[in-house]
Structure formats: C-alpha cells, structure tokens
Amino acid sequence: MRQLGTWTGRIGVGFVRSCVVAVVTMPAPAVWAVAVAWAIWWGAGNPWSWLGPFVLVCVGTLGLSRPVCRLVRSLVARWTGTFIPAGYLEAGPVVRMSTGYWWNGFSYERSRRDAVLDQKWRVRWKDPAVWRDVRFTAIVPFAAGVVAAVPPAGVVAAVLGLGQPGLTARLAGVLGLVVAIATAPYAWRLLVPVAVRFLRPSRAMAMTERVEELTAQRADATVAQAAEIRRIERDLHDGAQARLVALGLALATAEKLMETNPDQAKALMREARGGAAASLAELRELVKGISPPVLNERGLVDAVRALALDVPLDVAVSADAGLRLDPAIEAAVYFGVAELLTNAVKHAQPSRARISLAQDDADLIVEVEDDGRGGANVRADGGLAGLRRRLAVFDGTLEISSPPGGPTRVRMALPCDSL
Amino acid sequence: MRLVVAEDLYLLREGMVRLIQAYGHQVVATAATGPETLEALRRWRPDVSVIDVRMPPNQSDEGLRAALAARAEMPGLPVLILSQHVEQLYARELLADGSGGVGYLLKDSVFDADQFIGALERVADGGTAMDPAVIAKLLSSSSPSRGLEQLTEREHAVLALMAEGLSNQAIGRRLFLSDSAISKYTTSMFGKLGIVDDEDTNRRVRAVLAYLNKP
Numbered sequence: 001m002r003q004l005g006t007w008t009g010r011i012g013v014g015f016v017r018s019c020v021v022a023v024v025t026m027p028a029p030a031v032w033a034v035a036v037a038w039a040i041w042w043g044a045g046n047p048w049s050w051l052g053p054f055v056l057v058c059v060g061t062l063g064l065s066r067p068v069c070r071l072v073r074s075l076v077a078r079w080t081g082t083f084i085p086a087g088y089l090e091a092g093p094v095v096r097m098s099t100g101y102w103w104n105g106f107s108y109e110r111s112r113r114d115a116v117l118d119q120k121w122r123v124r125w126k127d128p129a130v131w132r133d134v135r136f137t138a139i140v141p142f143a144a145g146v147v148a149a150v151p152p153a154g155v156v157a158a159v160l161g162l163g164q165p166g167l168t169a170r171l172a173g174v175l176g177l178v179v180a181i182a183t184a185p186y187a188w189r190l191l192v193p194v195a196v197r198f199l200r201p202s203r204a205m206a207m208t209e210r211v212e213e214l215t216a217q218r219a220d221a222t223v224a225q226a227a228e229i230r231r232i233e234r235d236l237h238d239g240a241q242a243r244l245v246a247l248g249l250a251l252a253t254a255e256k257l258m259e260t261n262p263d264q265a266k267a268l269m270r271e272a273r274g275g276a277a278a279s280l281a282e283l284r285e286l287v288k289g290i291s292p293p294v295l296n297e298r299g300l301v302d303a304v305r306a307l308a309l310d311v312p313l314d315v316a317v318s319a320d321a322g323l324r325l326d327p328a329i330e331a332a333v334y335f336g337v338a339e340l341l342t343n344a345v346k347h348a349q350p351s352r353a354r355i356s357l358a359q360d361d362a363d364l365i366v367e368v369e370d371d372g373r374g375g376a377n378v379r380a381d382g383g384l385a386g387l388r389r390r391l392a393v394f395d396g397t398l399e400i401s402s403p404p405g406g407p408t409r410v411r412m413a414l415p416c417d418s419l
Numbered sequence: 420m421r422l423v424v425a426e427d428l429y430l431l432r433e434g435m436v437r438l439i440q441a442y443g444h445q446v447v448a449t450a451a452t453g454p455e456t457l458e459a460l461r462r463w464r465p466d467v468s469v470i471d472v473r474m475p476p477n478q479s480d481e482g483l484r485a486a487l488a489a490r491a492e493m494p495g496l497p498v499l500i501l502s503q504h505v506e507q508l509y510a511r512e513l514l515a516d517g518s519g520g521v522g523y524l525l526k527d528s529v530f531d532a533d534q535f536i537g538a539l540e541r542v543a544d545g546g547t548a549m550d551p552a553v554i555a556k557l558l559s560s561s562s563p564s565r566g567l568e569q570l571t572e573r574e575h576a577v578l579a580l581m582a583e584g585l586s587n588q589a590i591g592r593r594l595f596l597s598d599s600a601i602s603k604y605t606t607s608m609f610g611k612l613g614i615v616d617d618e619d620t621n622r623r624v625r626a627v628l629a630y631l632n633k634p
Contacts, residue, residue: 277527284504293504297473297480306508312559 014185017079018151021188024071025145028137031060065133069199072140076195079188087201087209089127091119128205136198143198144191151187154180217393224390235286243279247272292334299323300330304337304355311341313370314352320359329394329414333357333366336387336398340368340410343383348372348408359416366412374406420444420543423468425456425482426501427475431526435469438529442536453481460489460496467520467543472502472509483509495520497542502526510553522548522584538584547584554582567612574608577601582627 035053042049073084092105094115101108102115106122109115124130154176161173201209254268287293295303301319308315325333337355344350350372358365378384378400388398396414422439424446426432436446447463450456452475460468474481486498499522500513513521522542528550529535538548558567558579570578573594580590591601614627 273530277530280503280525280527288504293473294506294508296478297483298508302508306506309507309511310556 010185011181012184014188015151015155015180017188018148018184020075021148021191022145022152024068024075025141025148025191027064027068028061029141029145031064032057035060061134061137065130065137068137068140069133072136072191072195073199076192080192082192082196084195084199085201086129087205088129089123091123094119128202132199132202132205136195139198140191140194143194147190148187151180151184154178154183217389220389221393232286232290235282239282239286240279243275243282247275247279250275291331295330295334300325300333301357303330303334304357307334307338307341308353308355311345311353313341313345313350315341315355316352317355317357319357323357323359323364325364325416329364329416332390332394332396333364333412333414336391336412337366337368339383339387343376344368344370344372344408347376348374348406350406350408362415362417363413364416366414367409368412369407369409371407373404374402374408375404376400376402376408420466420540421447421463422539423448423450423456423459423463423465423470425450425459425468425470425474425485427451427471427473431471435529438532439469439536439539442532444536444539452476453485456482456485457488460485460498461492464493464496467497467499467539469499469501469539472500480509483512487512490516490518494518495545497545498522499524499539499542499548501528505550505553507553507556510549510557514547519547520545523553524548524550525552541584547582549583551579551583554579557582569611570608574604574611577604578608578627581605 035056038056039049039053042052070086073086077083094102094104094112096112097103097108099108101110102112104115104119104122107115107118109118157176158173158180161169161171161176164170164173250268250272254265254272257265257268292303294306298306301317301323304319305317308317341353341355344353348370350370353368353370355369356365356367376384378388384398384400391398391412391414394414396412399411399413400408401410402408422444424432424435424439426435426449432449432451436449439446447465448459450459454476456468456470456474459465468486470482470486472480472483483500486500490496490498494516495518497520498513500509501524502509503526505523505525510523513523520542522538524535524538528538541548558575567575576594577590580593585593587598587601587605590596591598594601596604
C-alpha cells in the first residue's frame with residue numbers, strides 16, 4: 001500500500017516536472033515557428049521575405065536565452081541539488097573622472113546612465129557565457145524538451161481519445177495514458193545531464209574565474225602576512241628586546257654596586273633573573289602563536305591532542321593513524337581547530353567537545369563538534385570568515401551547522417594534494 | 420651524583436654542566452643528539468640525567484623519545500626533562516609508567532639554581548619534579564566528577580605542591596605552615612579524593628599523579 005503511494009507520488013511529481021520542462025524549453029521553438037509561418041505568409045516570391053523572420057529568430061533566441069537558462073539552473077538546483085555555476089562576466093566599476101566624464105572600463109561617456117548602459121552591452125557582447133546560453137537555448141528543446149513533452153502529450157491523447165466514440169480512438173487514448181504514466185517519472189530527467197553538459201562554464205571561463213579568485217587570495221595572503229610580520233616585530237620590540245635592555249642595565253648597575261652596596265646588588269640580580277624569566281615567558285607565547293613547538297615536534301594529531309588537554313573542556317580526539325600532511329596544511333588546520341575550540345569555550349558554554357581528523361582519497365576532513373548552545377554564524381568580518389579565507393588558500397572549505405540550542409558542528413575539508 | 424646532560428645547544432649544555440659541577444656533582448657524559456643520549460643512558464646508567472626535548476637529527480621530540488625508550492629498558496631510571504615549553508601531553512606520557520624518578524620542567528627553572536639542583540636530587544631519589552604550570556593544567560582539566568571541587572583552597576594548594584614533588588616539610592616551608600598542619604591537610608584531602616594515605620613521599624606523589632592522570 002505504502003509502495004503504491006510512493007509510486008503515485010513519483011508519477012505525479014514526475015508529470016508536473018515534465019510539464020514544467022516542456023513549457024520552459026518550448027518558447028524558443030515557438031518563436032522559430034512564428035518566424036517560419038511569417039516567411040511562408042510573405043511568400044517565396046519576394047527575395048527579401050527571409051529578412052524579417054531571420055531578425056525575429058536572432059533577437060528572439062538571444063532575448064530568451066538568459067531567462068530560460070536562469071530558470072533551468074534554478075530548476076536543476078531545486079530538483080537534484082546540482083548547482084551549476086552561471087559564470088557571467090562581472091561588470092567593473094563605473095567611475096567619474098576629474099574631467100566630469102564617466103569611465104566604465106571601455107569608453108568615456110557624458111552621463112553615468114550612458115556609461116552603465118554602454119558597459120552592459122559591451123560586457124554582454126564579450127561574455128562567452130552569453131553565447132553559451134544561446135547555444136543551450138537552441139539545443140535544449142531537442143535534447144530534453146521533446147522527451148519531456150511525452151507525458152503531457154500522452155495525457156492530451158488520452159483526453160481526446162477517450163472522449164470519442166470509435167474503438168480505435170479509445171485504444172489510442174488508453175495507449176496515451178499508459179505511455180504518460182510509464183514515462184512520467186523519467187521524462188524530465190534528461191534535462192539534468194543536458195544542463196550540466198551545456199550550461200556549466202567552459203574551461204576558459206572556469207580558468208578566468210580561477211585566476212580572479214587566486215589573485216584575490218594572493219592579495220589577502222600578502223596583506224595577512226605583512227600584518228603578521230608587523231605584529232611579531234612589535235611584540236619583540238616592546239617585549240623581549242626591551243626586557244633584555246633592562247636586564248643589561250640591572251646587571252651593569254649590580255656590577256657597579258657589588259663593592260659598595262652588596263645588598264642592593266643582590267636585589268638587582270634577583271630582579272634581573274625575574275626579568276629574564278618574564279622575557280622567556282613572553283617569547284614562549286610569541287613562538288606558540290607563530291608555530292606551536294608541539295606541532296613541530298609531534299605533528300598535527302598529537303598537537304591537537306595537546307590542545308584538547310589544555311582547554312577547560314572534556315574533549316575527545318579521534319584520528320586516522322598515519323596521517324601524513326604538508327607542514328603548511330598542518331599549521332592551518334591546527335590554528336583552525338584552536339580557534340574553533342576557543343570560540344566554543346568563549347561563546348557556547350559546552351561541557352564536552354569532539355574532534356575528528358580523517359583522511360579519505362582526496363581530502364583531509366576535520367570535524368569539531370560541541371554540545372554548547374549553538375547559534376554561531378559566519379559574519380563577513382568575523383573569525384569564522386577569516387578562518388574560511390585562510391583555508392581557501394589551500395582550496396579548503398568550512399561548513400558550519402549551529403542551530404540555536406546547539407549542537408555546533410564545524411567541518412573543514414582540505415584537499416591533501418593542494419601543495 | 421653522576422649525571423648525563425643531553426642538550427644540543429653548546430652554550431646551554433656547557434652552562435648546565437658548569438652549574439651542576441658547581442654544586443659538587445659529577446657529569447659523566449654529555450650528548451647532543453637523540454641516539455647519543457640513549458647510548459649514554461645505556462652505557463652510564465646515571466643517577467639522574469638532564470635531557471632536552473628537542474634535539475637533532477630531526478629537531479622533533481628526540482630527547483623525550485630517548486628518555487622514554489631508556490626508561491622502558493631500565494624501569495625507574497631517573498630522568499629530568501627540560502624544555503622551552505611544557506605540555507600536559509608529554510607529562511602524561513612520562514608519568515604513564517607510574518614508576519617515579521621523573522622530572523619535567525621549563526628551562527627557566529635553572530634560573531633558581533638551588534631549586535633546580537633540589538629537583539635533580541629529588542628525581543635521583545625516585546621522586547618527581549613537575550612544572551607548576553603542568554600541574555595547574557592537570558588540576559584544572561581533570562573532570563569535575565573527581566571531587567577536586569570539594570577541596571578547600573588550602574588543600575588545593577597543598578595538592579598542587581605535592582604533585583610537583585615536594586615533601587611535607589618543603590610544602591610547609593612554601594606555605595609557611597607547620598608539618599603537623601600539612602599532615603592534617605593531606606589526611607583530609609586524601610580522604611576526600613579516596614587516595615590511600617602513605618608515609619612514603621614518593622608513593623604518595625605517584626598516587627596523586629596517577630589520580631590526576633586518570634583518563
């Protein structure tokens with residue numbers, strides 16, 4: 001009974017989807033049909049009769065391509081979860097020059113409106129994604145639309161056939177109904193491979209996008225590195241260096257006072273010793289922030305274990321044996337886990353946490369989970385966004401699930417061969 | 420005492436040797452790499468050795484590994500591990516065999532020469548010398564179900580010093596309390612924690628550490 005229910009459900013859903021696909025893919029052929037009819041109506045005798053219909057076909061297909069493709073993309077994403085990136089060229093900024101004219105990256109215009117309009121058409125004309133959309137709009141009616149039209153056509157045949165008295169007509173009607181029911185769950189599915197094949201960005205487009213992404217990342221990394229070096233310099237300058245100067249001073253004074261005032265000399269020596277200990281402690285903290293010694297000595301898994309021992313939480317660490325990683329990735333993951341644990345302790349008040357490190361064929365998967373109160377989200381200037389940027393340098397990703405009330409689950413994935 | 424000093428940085432190694440000799444102890448061998456350290460420990464079986472964690476050839480935790488390997492071969496061989504940083508993880512590994520004669524201190528501890536030599540002597544006697552920072556972390560990270568929160572502030576302080584490896588007299592001197600007061604605190608503390616009280620300092624410390632080190 002339940003199985004019958006799911007079958008009916010699948011047939012119903014499949015039928016609706018097939019109808020939608022048929023409707024979405026048919027506007028372009030409809031325009032072409034109008035153009036053909038127009039050409040026939042003007043007659044073959046007139047040598048210019050093809051011109052109007054030809055313009056109609058061009059303009060119609062071009063105009064329809066973007067909405068049709070956008071619809072197909074959203075339908076595929078909604079039905080199958082397959083996300084197909086559009087990859088349109090982004091228009092650059094339109095700026096006003098000192099002369100009062102507007103520069104849009106291509107030409108100077110008198111007004112901002114003209115500049116934007118000019119830029120829009122130039123970008124469209126240059127954009128390979130637009131021509132890909134046109135190609136798709138022309139292909140999809142034959143590649144997916146015809147098949148998707150089978151179930152609705154079957155239903156139409158059934159309605160027409162069963163409404164008529166003749167036996168042949170009724171048989172045809174029954175046949176139509178059977179075909180409609182049998183094909184409904186599958187007919188719309190052809191859209192997915194066709195869309196994936198013809199709608200995704202071409203190699204050149206993907207490459208362009210990748211170059212832009214890498215340029216942005218390189219800029220990010222350079223800025224971050226410069227800031228980090230400045231921080232280290234400042235810490236050393238205000239901390240250890242100043243303390244060593246004070247140490248030297250205290251020792252010089254003690255040397256001077258040794259004969260005349262041994263008690264004060266002794267006190268100075270003690271002070272110097274305290275200063276040395278304090279500067280060591282400072283340097284230790286600094287080193288820990290640059291490159292944690294335990295990470296160098298033991299590798300990622302033990303370093304994460306050491307980290308887990310140091311937070312005031314019950315943390316369980318599980319890891320694949322023999323995890324072999326590049327030191328740069330290890331450091332990124334270590335600091336990522338450290339930040340996530342700190343966040344958890346600071347904001348979520350959990351009582352326990354779980355960290356797992358696992359390596360599959362391609363990726364290192366690190367999961368950090370706590371039983372705190374949840375509600376964490378990624379803000380543009382927040383720590384999680386920064387962490388995501390740092391992982392992106394290694395083509396790594398970060399996903400977070402943190403419903404209010406918890407638990408918070410963070411999953412970091414890094415391709416192991418990204419270096 | 421006969422000692423082995425294992426440290427890869429020449430300046431530190433020589434400074435340490437000089438300090439130890441100034442207190443009238445004998446350094447029988449020095450080592451600058453992990454394998455050399457293990458070799459020296461096997462050959463000399465020193466009363467106690469001072470070992471740096473990070474040493475060549477790999478600049479990872481060679482010293483610690485050599486110490487652990489030597490103690491696996493010669494149970495209870497006294498070692499004092501010195502490092503620029505202290506990790507609970509390493510402390511737990513050192514304490515795992517429960518046989519005493521273990522020290523784990525920051526390199527800064529040589530600044531107080533008297534205390535440093537005292538720690539060396541304690542370890543040589545089969546006692547322990549743990550860095551206060553490690554003990555503090557061990558105490559704070561043990562799960563609350565252990566009953567640590569039942570301890571008074573004073574008892575907590577006594578427990579921490581005891582875990583570092585100090586005797587009742589030494590704890591009394593640090594806290595400015597009499598021996599009898601300390602033994603009163605320890606009795607009540609052991610009662611609350613369910614550790615069998617014992618006159619022997621080393622066994623007592625080991626009991627405390629085993630207690631803290633429970634997973």
